[in-house]
Each structure stands twice: as C-alpha cells, then as structure tokens.
Amino acid sequence: MISDRTKLENPYEDHLATIIDYRDLTSDTRYYKLKFVEPEVQEHTGDYKPGQFAMFSIPGVGEAPFSISSTPTRPAFLEFGIRKVGSFTDALFKKKEGDTVYIRGPYGNGFDMKSMEGKDIVIVSGGLGAVPLRSVLLYLEDKRELYNNVFFLNGARTPEDMLFKEDFLAMHAREIIETHLTVDKDPTGEWKHNVGVVTTLFEKINGRVDKDNAYALICGPPVMYKFVIKELLKMEFSKKNILMTLERRMKCGQGHCGHCAIHGVYTCLDGPVFNYWDYERMVELI
C-alpha cells in the first residue's frame, strides 16, 4: 500500500481512498472495494502481504483496524469484508459508492507466503475468519503452481451467514483449490454442501496431507481454535506450522498505543499471525 518511497513523515497520516464498489455479504457484513485517490499511493496498492491489516479513518468518527481481504497479486484495488458492530462501522456503513475514507497501513506481520511454497496448505476459517483468509485463498489461486495440495475448509452458522458465499461457491466450482464448505444448521434445506461444525470437514482431507511439509492457516471465533488445533495435532502437524491470525483492540498499528500487547508482544507488529508455539507460550493469546 505505502512503500518506503511514498511513506509519509508522520506515520499516523492517512491516505484518501474512494469506495468504488460495495455490497452486502450478510445482513450485517458488507464488502467494500477501494481505490486510493493520489496516483502515487494507488501505484503501490499491492504492497502488502495476505494477513496484514489496514487502519480506516473517518474524520470526526475515529479509526479502526480491518483485515485486508484482497490479494496483492491483483494490485489495482483493496477489498474488505466489514461487520457492523460499533460506532465506527455505523458511520462507515452510511458511505456509498464514490464516498471517501482514509486508510493507512499495511500493518502486521501477515502470512509468509514464500516459506510455504512447495508445501501442502490447509486453510480453516469460521464466520468472520474468512475475511483475512480470503486474501490467502485468492493469492494461492493466482500462484497455484508454486504450492502443493491446497485445501480450504470454511464454516458458517447458516448459509445466510456465510461471508463471500458466492466467491467460495465459485472457488469450489473452479477446483483450483479443493474447497469444502459447511454450515452448522441449514434452516432453508437448500444447502448442497456439508452440514456440521467446521471440524467435521477434516475427514475429507484425512490422510491426504503430507504432515511433515504442511501448513495450516486458521482464523475464526476464539472458541473454534481449540477444536481445530486439536484436529491438526491429531494429524501430526508441526506446531510452528499451525498459523492463526488474531484480533485485538488497536489504536495506532505501530506498537505504541499498548492495547494489543499480549505477554510483551504487540499484535500489530509481531502479529496478528501467530503460530501454535506462541499460543503455548502466551497465556492470554486466545
């Protein structure tokens, strides 16, 4: 997004971006597509890693961090999936196509996609966890030849609650990534995929992952991690290759404001991607 060349002297200063597209993903979550206004910033839109996040700012309302949902391999725009849960998102949801917001970033360590090249990758998401992992999925689709087996397991409460459902159904059909979708319950009766919690999808990949050369990328509600990690450990995944991306309150994004500090590490600098070793070491992590 902002490379060293265009980095401002004041790291809290934002760049103006225009909403070029938006649509509702679920009743409370919306997709936003943005483009920077200044050409010299827009030119660097793709300078980020999957798993990184950006700070949004609306003058008069405040700032809030959001995971980037697009992939740097498609660098013309940024995409986000944002749930309306507080005062900032209330104001954001009033914005329409052509309106502007401020953005600064990218922040966080993100996923080291290079180190995963040639390996098996299992991506597990639940609910809103699909937002940061969509970035990884699109990235992998674009660079599929660099990776070995790639599996995507995604869960939601009901078909209505599944974020990026159309995207993921299309992904399922494209078969570039082996996609398995599940819902906890299907009140409509029209759901053609799995029904059950996300861990029930593990039987579909059992025995098909090279445990010594595999990464797992997880994001979801806190309760999900415990059960997913249990499955992964059962499959003998290496602890350092179980990666999860976390959420914290954040005000600065650069290790100053202290809100995201967990056990002496800053989620905004050393995270939001942590591995299972970190989890075992840090009491408050999840």
Add this chain to the structure above:
Amino acid sequence: MRYVKLKKEKIREFLLALQDYGELYAPIKVSEKYFDFRRITNEQVDEVVLDYNRTLRPPRRFFFPEKEVLFTFNSKKVEMYENKEAFTSEPVVLFGVHACDIVGLRIMDSRFIDDQPDPYYRARREKGIIIGISCLPDEYCFCNVRRAEFVDSGFDLFLSEVEDGYVIRVGSVKGHKIIDATEHLYVKVTKKDSDDLTAFDVKKSKMFTVSGNWDSLRYTLELNDEHPVIWMRESEKCLGCGNCTITCPTCRCYDVKDYPNLDGETGVRVRIWDSCQFREHGLVAGGHNFRPTKESRFKNRYMCKNAYCKEVTTAYCVGCGRCTYFCPAGINYKQNLIEIRGGI
C-alpha cells in the same frame, strides 16, 4: 566526562540561566504531601525544591502529553491537517529529574523512538533538556533492585549533592554548551567533593529497604501466574481508577479519539493517556473483552512492568514507588512483589 561544581548559593542564578534554553520546569510543593514539575519563571525560582521525594506526575508528560491534538480535520471537506505544535514548540528544560525517572524516559524512548518513531514524541524529546539531581530513598523507593538508582547517560547535566553544593556531570553536547555559557557560576571539583560523593552513595545504599537484583521477577511472576492468594486478594482492593498507570514513568498506553466541534464540520483527533486498568482497554467491537475481569487487568500491570520488557536490560518498572504512594486503595506494589518473590 566533564565535572564542575556549583555551590549552593549559586543555584538560584543557575536556574535563572536555564531559562535561556527553553521553558523551565522544576519540582515544587503543590500540596501538603505532593510535589510536581511546574513551569518556573523568575518569580517562582525560590519555590524550587531540591530534595523532594517524588513528583505527582512523571516526566514523560513533557514529551508525551496527557492529551495531545494529532490532527485537526474538516469532515465536510474530508481533509486532515497535521498538528505542528510539537515541532514548533519551545524546548522543555526539565530540572531536578531523579535517576529512576531518567531511566523511565529511556524506556519511553525504546518504544517511541528506537524502532517505530513517534514523530510528536521524538520532536519534543530531541529538543528537550534533562537536568538530573541526586536523591535519597524513602520507604517507597526500590530503584536499587531495578538498577535505576544511578544513571550514566540519558541526561544533559546531572547534579550530585555534596556538602556545600552540587557536583555537575556533563552528559551531552547540549550540556557542555550550557556549562560553557555559564562558566562563571562554577568552581573546580576538589578531593573533598569526590569523598562527599562516595559518602552520599554509601548513605543512600544503606537507606534502601530491599537489596539485590529484581530482574528475576520476570520468572517469579510467570511461575506464579496462578498464585492462589495474591492476585485475587489484591485485585479485590483495586478501584480500577488507573492512578498507578497515570503516575507511572513508563506507562505508554494511549487512546485516540475524534472530537467534532459544535460547527459540525471541524474537529480534532486527540490522543489521550489510557490505562490497562480500565475495562475498555481490552474491549473490541462486538463486545468481546480480552481482559474482562479486574483480576486479569490487575495481573496484566504486574506482568507488563516486570516481565514484558525486551528493549532495555531493566524491567519496565524503575522502582520509583509512585504506584504505591498514589494508590487510593492502599495497594502496596513493592510489598506484593516481595510476597510473590517469597522474600526481599
């Protein structure tokens, strides 16, 4: 290092001369019990207290103010403007800083300058002048076990008390310039002064109520994460007021808020000191709180101050005693640490 001696009767003149270098702040008595750094003009020079115990507010506030406008904005035009005040303001000359507080500022630097510089803090800090002063501990102090009772750097000048004045150590180029310009105030340091300094140190070290090195508290606290008594018993007393973090010389948490003006268009983006002792500190949108209980917040402060520092060799705690001295609930931080350690 360069050393000069300032005789007691010249202190007044010295303070007056310091005003040439910026806005002078020094400790004065602000109430029956408390001292604080206040702006010193010609009239207040005689109020400066040289042997105060501790100031109410820590020196970090001169570089990282309690409340600071980062940007002003126009929400109608969707424009933001950087607040230039930190970059154009007069330098702060801070007189009478204790060694622990100088270490505290160094800890602040480690987070706000070293890796990811905060432009506002850095601008103020780089032009600021720090003049330290030697002190004797009271029962709240434990800077010795924090290795913060003596400083070798982090100041421009440092005044160490001898019988009839102060031996000044010069710690920076800025310090040299001040001494050069006020050379007529000083006399040569004698052997007697050097002996006095040693005697002062000996006296000081005997006054501490704890001894040794508390760096190992990192491990002791981590091992006692589930201490059966202390966390529950002590956090029960806590009022959650945040005094301990506001008076702490190394606490750096801040919140950022937008305040619109009444015209509905313009406003300011402000950063304000926050405290991990407040319930909202770990609260995220949607209502999940990562530190939902008073106990978890209470423990977090103890862990942060003792176990989370990686940037400098000491802990984030410098042993100034403020969090105990100013606690309205009478929670004794130092005593609690001794209890967790199982001895002094």
